[in-house]
Amino acid sequence: MKRRSTLINTLLAASMLAGTAATAAEIEGPKVFWKISMWGNPRALSAGMEEMAKNAAEATGGNFQIKIFYGGQLSGARENLDGLKLNAFEGAAICNFYHPGKNPAWMVFSLPFLPLGDPAVDRHVRSKLFEHPALIADMERWNAIPYVSGLLPQxxxxxxxxxxxxxxxxxxxxxxxxxxxxxxxxxxxxxxxxxxxxxxxxxxxxxxxxxxxxxxxxxxxxxxxxxxxxxxxxxxxxxxSECGWLFNKTAYEALPPQYQEFLMSQRETIMETTQAAYAEQDKxxxxxxxxxxxxxxxxxxxxxxxxxxxxxxxxxxxxxxxxxxxxxxxxxxxxxxxxxxxx
Structure with missing residues (x-):
């Protein structure tokens, strides 16, 4: 009898856990695993994207997994655009000045003495520029779409x-x-x-x-x-300059609409987290x-x-x-x- 009672309790506990997991998934969808290519170590620049990856897993009950691969494991800093074009990974960070010939319009970010000293102004300008036709066209040649700015400080x-x-x-x-x-x-x-x-x-x-x-x-x-x-x-x-984040266009368009909507809803959170990480480092x-x-x-x-x-x-x-x-x-x-x- 005691063994039966223990078994019932175990099954009840498992059922409760399963129910909790089910309610934790705010967004229903298939299992998807995305790889993001990044050079160097985890740092303030990547803090916002790490937060987004964590949120993706939580919001989907673990179904949408995003992992940032550091240290050039997937691609060198100068080859991330090539990797996106080859569908080698689903996303990447780029620095515009690593390959000026590949992203000529993006070099506008590196011009000296632009009015970007105020963090709030900087964030607004970069967000708008990520939707500018010239920058979008640059990335289309590499099967990529602009996602979110790295908001690099002065x-x-x-x-x-x-x-x-x-x-x-x-x-x-x-x-x-x-x-x-x-x-x-x-x-x-x-x-x-x-x-x-x-x-x-x-x-x-x-x-x-x-x-x-x-x-x-x-x-x-x-x-x-x-x-x-x-x-x-x-x-x-x-x-x-601009060390921002891109998605592989093919991979993004293959996502179910609810995952696409989630990713785009996270951009403000990413930028807030990134700017806070920069400020903490300065302190x-x-x-x-x-x-x-x-x-x-x-x-x-x-x-x-x-x-x-x-x-x-x-x-x-x-x-x-x-x-x-x-x-x-x-x-x-x-x-x-x-x-x-x-x-």
Whole structure:
């Protein structure tokens, strides 16, 4: 009798658990497993996507599983677009300056001195640009669709050796900086390098690099640049870039509508989580920077000179170089228009 009572209790418990699991699935659907390609280690940039993956599993009772593969396990940083085109995985992160020829319209994000310093404005502008026809067309060539921005903070620069306290000190300095940001530094006489993030610390150690521009402060720590540096700029804020997230178009269109709707509903959550992760990293990293490195702070006059030399000239060159590929002037103007909307 006792064994029968135990069996009944066990069956009742299992039935209750099954009922709980059933009610936990807010979204009914088939079992789907998605692979997302990413280089480097888990970090603030990927915090929002990790949150989305967790939410996907919870909302579907475990049926929609999304896993981010780090360290280039699925593809190198420069080959993620190729992998999407080949249907090698269902999603990927890209940095626009790793392959400017593959995503020419996306290089607008890397132009210097865009009005993206305020996090709220930055978020609005990037969200709107992810729906811009020129950016969508860039990705269609790679069987990809834009999903959500990585919201990279404004860059600052860390370096070794003599600190560039005067703008003239940048002449001849080898700086890891991509896109229009790199072009802006070239206007000061620097030598632009476009190394993948994971190779930058090694380049410092080998003496092949003098300075590196990364989103401040999290990326400098994530890629161990701060371990090598002697100084950092505090207020150069020359610009940023776009390391955002894409979906494989074939895979996305094959999803049931309820999964598609879920993914699109998560974009605000992803961006909120990502920005919070950046802020948390700054809170932790900045005191360490202040204790271990010399600070390079420029005067208003020096910053105005930098913008005059490396702002509009770089914009004009970019627009002229791309006007035969897409409406470069229209895309550039859209950035400023969207920024005005956000104010």
């Amino acid at each position: 860059y600052e620069i860390l370096g070794k050796g003599k600190a560039p306290n005067d703008l003239s000190d940048w002449a001849g300095m080898r700086v890891r900086a991509g896109g229009g940001l790199g072009s802006a530094l070239e206007k000061l006489g620097a030598v632009k390098q476009t190394l993948p993030a994971g190779e930058t610390s090694t380049a410092f150690q080998r003496g092949a690099l003098d300075a590196a521009a990364f989103p401040f402060t999290y990326a400098h720590v994530s890629f161990k640049i701060s371990d090598e540096a002697d100084w950092y700029t505090t207020n150069l804020t020359p610009g940023t 932790k990293n900045l005191p360490v920077f202040q204790e271990t490195m010399a600070q390079v702070t420029y005067s208003d006059e020096q910053l105005a000179e930098f913008r005059e030399v490396a702002g509009k000239p770089v914009w004009d060159e970019w627009i002229a170089a791309n006007s035969d590929k897409f409406d470069a002037q229209g895309l550039f103007d859209a950035v400023w228009s969207y920024a005005e909307e956000a104010k």
